[in-house]
Amino acid sequence: MSGEPEDAEPDLRHYRELARQLRSVGVVNRELARRLPHDCPPASAGLLTLLRRHGEMRMSRLTELLGIDLSVTSRHVAHAADRGWIERLPDPHDGRSRLLRLTHSGESRLDELSELATETMREFLGDWSAEDVATLSSLLERLGRTFGDCRARGGHSPPPGTDAAPDPATSRT
Amino acid sequence: MSGEPEDAEPDLRHYRELARQLRSVGVVNRELARRLPHDCPPASAGLLTLLRRHGEMRMSRLTELLGIDLSVTSRHVAHAADRGWIERLPDPHDGRSRLLRLTHSGESRLDELSELATETMREFLGDWSAEDVATLSSLLERLGRTFGDCRARGGHSPPPGTDAAPDPATSRT
DNA sequence: TATTGTTATACTCTATAACTATA
DNA sequence: TATAGTTATAGAGTATAACAATA
Known part of the structure; x- marks a missing residue:
C-alpha cells in the first residue's frame, strides 16, 4: 500500500518520522507513571527531580x-x-517571590522514585547496550534544550551541569 | 539486593537519566500540537498517520x-x-468488528499535517545532522516497540514488520 | 460465556484569564 | 505600570466500568 512518500527527500522523511516517534513516547511515560506511588503523580516526580538537580529556586x-x-x-x-516534600520560603531579595527547597521527606521520597524509575527502565531495557541508552538519553536532552531555547527566546539556556549531569557520548552543537 | 555504598553504577544513572528525559518530551509534543489545525487534535493526527502507514485495520x-x-x-x-477523515466499514469476517479506512479527505488532511510536522521539526532541528535525527528517531522506535511488546505479553507480540516498516539505521535486537 | 466496540464517569496535565501582592 | 504567584475555569488525553451486539 503506502505508495506516496516517494516525493519526500530522505531528510524530510526523517523529520516526519521523528515527529511521529516523539508522539508515541506517551506509551512509555504512562507505563512509568503507572508504577508511581498513588499519592505521587508524575508531575510531582518531575518537580522533585529538578529541585534536587538544580537546587533551591523560584517558581x-x-x-x-x-x-x-x-x-x-x-x-x-x-x-x-x-x-511536605518541599518548602516554600520567602525570597529575601524579592517579596513577591518564593524560594522552593526540597525537604528531608522530599529527599527520601525522591530516592524511592528514582529507584522505581531505574528499576522499570532496567526491566524493559535490559537488553539494550549501555551505549544506546546513553545515546538516546543524550539526544533527548539536546532535543529538549533546543526546543526550550527557541520557546524561551529571551536568553538563559542554563546548562544542567549542576548536580548530576551525565552527558556522555554524543555530538553536541 | 546487594546494596553497596557506591550504589549507582554508571548504567543505573543512565537509566534514571533516560526516564527523566522521556518525561521532558512533553514540551516538544505540546509545541507540535500547538501548530495543528484547530479541529485536529494531536490524537487524530496520530490515528491518521497509523492508518496510512499500516492500511485498513480493526479498532x-x-x-x-x-x-x-x-x-x-x-x-x-x-x-x-x-x-469524514476515516470510514468505519463492516468486517465481512466478524460482525462485531469494524474496519477503519482513510478517506480521500483524510488523506489530504494527513498530507497537510505531515507537512506541518515536517516544517516544525526542520525549523527547530535545522542545525542537527541528518544522522542524529535518524538515530534519535530509530532509538525511539525501538523503545516504543520494546515497551509495546512487554505490555502486550498476553500473547500477540506482533513484530511490526508486518506491513510497512520504515526501519532505518540502527542496531536492532 | 467470551470478545468487539461504545458510552458514562473520573482523574491528570495543561492553558487562559482574572486576581492579589509586591516592585 | 510591571512582575511573581495564586486560583477558577475549560479543554485534551487517558483509564475503568457498565453496557450492547455478535461469536
Whole structure:
C-alpha cells in the first residue's frame, strides 16, 4: 500500500518520522507513571527531580525548566508542599517571590522514585547496550534544550551541569 | 539486593537519566500540537498517520498500535469519522468488528499535517545532522516497540514488520 | 460465556484569564 | 505600570466500568 512518500527527500522523511516517534513516547511515560506511588503523580516526580538537580529556586525558574505555564507549576508545587516534600520560603531579595527547597521527606521520597524509575527502565531495557541508552538519553536532552531555547527566546539556556549531569557520548552543537 | 555504598553504577544513572528525559518530551509534543489545525487534535493526527502507514485495520489493532485503551481509541475514531477523515466499514469476517479506512479527505488532511510536522521539526532541528535525527528517531522506535511488546505479553507480540516498516539505521535486537 | 466496540464517569496535565501582592 | 504567584475555569488525553451486539 503506502505508495506516496516517494516525493519526500530522505531528510524530510526523517523529520516526519521523528515527529511521529516523539508522539508515541506517551506509551512509555504512562507505563512509568503507572508504577508511581498513588499519592505521587508524575508531575510531582518531575518537580522533585529538578529541585534536587538544580537546587533551591523560584517558581518562575522551575516553570522555565518544566516548560509549562506558571499557573500549572503553582498547582504542582502546592501539591508537593501539602505533602511536605518541599518548602516554600520567602525570597529575601524579592517579596513577591518564593524560594522552593526540597525537604528531608522530599529527599527520601525522591530516592524511592528514582529507584522505581531505574528499576522499570532496567526491566524493559535490559537488553539494550549501555551505549544506546546513553545515546538516546543524550539526544533527548539536546532535543529538549533546543526546543526550550527557541520557546524561551529571551536568553538563559542554563546548562544542567549542576548536580548530576551525565552527558556522555554524543555530538553536541 | 546487594546494596553497596557506591550504589549507582554508571548504567543505573543512565537509566534514571533516560526516564527523566522521556518525561521532558512533553514540551516538544505540546509545541507540535500547538501548530495543528484547530479541529485536529494531536490524537487524530496520530490515528491518521497509523492508518496510512499500516492500511485498513480493526479498532483493536489500532488500539494496540496506539498503546492506549480501546475505549479511548473509540473516541478518537468517532471524532475522525465525524469529520469524514476515516470510514468505519463492516468486517465481512466478524460482525462485531469494524474496519477503519482513510478517506480521500483524510488523506489530504494527513498530507497537510505531515507537512506541518515536517516544517516544525526542520525549523527547530535545522542545525542537527541528518544522522542524529535518524538515530534519535530509530532509538525511539525501538523503545516504543520494546515497551509495546512487554505490555502486550498476553500473547500477540506482533513484530511490526508486518506491513510497512520504515526501519532505518540502527542496531536492532 | 467470551470478545468487539461504545458510552458514562473520573482523574491528570495543561492553558487562559482574572486576581492579589509586591516592585 | 510591571512582575511573581495564586486560583477558577475549560479543554485534551487517558483509564475503568457498565453496557450492547455478535461469536
